[in-house]
Amino acid sequence: MPDINSLSVGDVVAETGFSITRDSLVRYAGASGDFNPIHYRDDVAASVGLPGVLAHGMLTMGISIGPVVSWAGGAENIVDYGVRFTKPVVVPPGEPAELEVKATIGQIDPEAGKVRVDLTTTFEGNTVLGKAQAWVKL
Amino acid sequence: MVNPAIEGKRYPRTSPYLVGREKLIEFANATMATDSNGETAPPTFPIVIQERSLKQxxxxxxxxLDFSRVVHGDQRFVFERAIVAGDELTSELSVASVKSLGGNHLVTFNTEIFxxxxxxxxxxxSTLVVRGEDA
Incomplete structure (x- = not known):
């Protein structure tokens, strides 16, 4: 677990890339129980006016916290995690969608022994999560 | 479409959900977590429990609520402690607010997990955006 006294606001604590394929979406659908067909059927996605099959917002949220969990020494140290879903991640049938996740220290509360980690998750040059913040107990 | 009158409504406690080790590993793998031990749930795992309340x-x-017009607006989890394998969890959902915004409805749910x-x-x-008919 990182030492809270060694951290400064602005420190980048994790930076990781992830490839999301259609397989990833099927796997997440099964694991989460979210079987909305817009996450695996092109015809259904098109029929409701979407630009293509979309990754579950919750998959993007779940992937994005992974590097922070590793950095924090376990999921039990994540005490609060919230995001806004601002842009969809379109996953084509062939090529994977590439996500970049960057975790930066946004605030340090030494008395409570907690830090706020701000997440920037990017797909095709745009951030797809807004106000993505996790409070981590150190 | 959503009925604004459900603001403030509380739904009954769900039946217990037993958190299994293999389920936690499956969920961790699906969210590409590298350090899944099957003991502690990944931070977004409570969505599975929230979903059971949302079904109500x-x-x-x-x-x-017309689910075919629903988009996930935002999501947050506030932990008293981490969920672990072996937990038997129930949940209780209340509708915190229903707001209108430019032809859409924003519905915010609070789901307490015990x-x-x-x-x-x-x-x-969780806030769901229910798109209006012409949106």
Whole structure:
């Protein structure tokens, strides 16, 4: 677990890339129980006016916290995690969608022994999560 | 479409969900977590429990919630402690607010998740955007 006294606001604590394929979406659908067909059927996605099959917002949220969990020494140290879903991640049938996740220290509360980690998750040059913040107990 | 009158409505406690080790590993793998031990749940796992409560709203004739027009707006989890394998979890959902915004409705749900001793484990806060007919 990182030492809270060694951290400064602005420190980048994790930076990781992830490839999301259609397989990833099927796997997440099964694991989460979210079987909305817009996450695996092109015809259904098109029929409701979407630009293509979309990754579950919750998959993007779940992937994005992974590097922070590793950095924090376990999921039990994540005490609060919230995001806004601002842009969809379109996953084509062939090529994977590439996500970049960057975790930066946004605030340090030494008395409570907690830090706020701000997440920037990017797909095709745009951030797809807004106000993505996790409070981590150190 | 959603019925604004459901604001403030509380739905009944769900039946217990037993958190299994293999389920936690499956969920961790699906969210590409590298350090899944099957003991502690990944931070977004409580969505599975929230979903059980949300089903009550979707099947409630009073809510008139058209799920085909729903987009996930935001999501937050506030933990009292982490969920672990072996937990028996129940949840209770209340409709915190229903707001209108430019032809769409924003519905915010608070789902409290309790363990077998009835202690609060996590509060899941979720806003769904229900797109209007012409949106």
């Amino acid at each position: 709203v979707l099947t409630d004739p009073e809510s008139q 363990d077998a001793t009835n202690k609060l484990v996590c509060t899941a806060i």
